[in-house]
Amino acid sequence: MTGPLKGFLESLGKMQRKFYAKGLRLGCPIRTYLVTARSAASSGTRALKTLRSWGLEIDEALFLAGAPKGPLLDKIRPHIFFDDQMFHVQGASRMGTVAAHVPYGIAQKVTHKPSISNTAAK
Known part of the structure; x- marks a missing residue:
């Protein structure tokens, strides 16, 4: 089962790739962060892999291991x-x-x- 944001995030990934294809990776106005209270060893890594499989590039993944967001x-x-x-x-x-x-x-x-x-x- 996919969540309600899959289509939105796939579309965001398509927009990212348009900038990247023009050699504007660093100039892309779309910056994405995965900020999770989980640790990288837990399901946080799974979320990162899921987003990547939907074509969304994550600029920074921050695994807070319980620290406040x-x-x-x-x-x-x-x-x-x-x-x-x-x-x-x-x-x-x-x-x-x-x-x-x-x-x-x-x-x-x-x-x-x-x-x-x-x-x-x-």
């Missing part, structure tokens, strides 16, 4: 950010980044009933 995202300042955890999506959107939740991954496997905070209604 926020400080790194603040330095990178991505235009678009995708994550499977709403905490990271909300943090990136507060920076002014277009951020989207991807409803896949280990964080989506809820073993308890989620609680609803009612602080906004007070």
Whole structure:
């Protein structure tokens, strides 16, 4: 099963290759980062291989091994950010980044009933 972003990422890879074919690899305006809280030895490497198999070149892969993403995202300042955890999506959107939740991954496997905070209604 493929996720909802496969087509988008394949198209992004096609645009990258157009720049590369013209000898503009370093001048390509599309910079891609894989930023994962996982370590390279875990499923982080699998994600990198998947993206490459879809034709997307990754400029930098950052395996944080549990370290927070926020400080790194603040330095990178991505235009678009995708994550499977709403905490990271909300943090990136507060920076002014277009951020989207991807409803896949280990964080989506809820073993308890989620609680609803009612602080906004007070």
